[in-house]
Amino acid sequence: MPELPELEATARLIGQEVSGATVESALAPGINVMKSFKPPLDSLAGDRIESIGRRGKLLIIEFGSGVALLTHLMSAGKLQVHTKRAGPKDRTSRVLVRLEDGRELRIRESGTHQRAWAKLMPKEQVQADEVVAKLGPDAWPERLPVDVVSTTDRPLYSLLRDQRTVAGIGRTWVDEILWAARLSPFKRASDLGAEEEAAVTKAIHDTLDGAIDFYLSGLKVPLPDKFPKPLEVHGREGEKCSRCGATINAVHYSDYTLCYCPEEQTGGQILKDRRLSKLLK
């Protein structure tokens, strides 16, 4: 699932490629992808792409006429620019923005479910959009005020992924952030001491900053379907922690896995799936 660093890199790298390009036509092969009707998507014909930005896990493609395409790629979507146009049998395309120079800006989604969505609206309405308006402060590039995380008794693992608290972090980067801060996923935010509060906000900033740098220095358009992620703990169950050498542990849920270093994050305690699922409620 793309999270803040992957989306920030996508916005910048694709944005550099297509800014200034003129739209020939725009269509939505994904039947349910468009969640707005006015203005219609085909009104983009003749418009010019101005920039691509990001807010939380949403991308915002802005056009010269003053409209913006707000999109959430959800768990399996991608925004890519292609030199060839999607064929009639392509089942992964959700939105196609065909450019006059022959290229195509494409929102694709792998798998059979159509979850990615997009809305076309006047730029000035983006911040008031019902999804955008509910987002907490962006996790990057600003540093979060310390009290954003510490004024609730929720466990850090669920709190930091709650887009209303802080926008942009999901299951991959929360593992990395908590490892960087040397804190337990189920530590309650209200139990953090002043130093731990500072460690969380620093870890959020530094971890995301490092990931974005990694992508921007290593990736080029066309972007790969799967980003090579610079991960220390997430998806590394059974491997050695690069900092202390302890074995990285994991808690398995039905559709995802939480990873952590027991030596540095839980005082040596191995989290049991049953126990953690209760604690995280």
Ligand SMILES: [Zn+2]
């Ligand atoms: Zn460790």
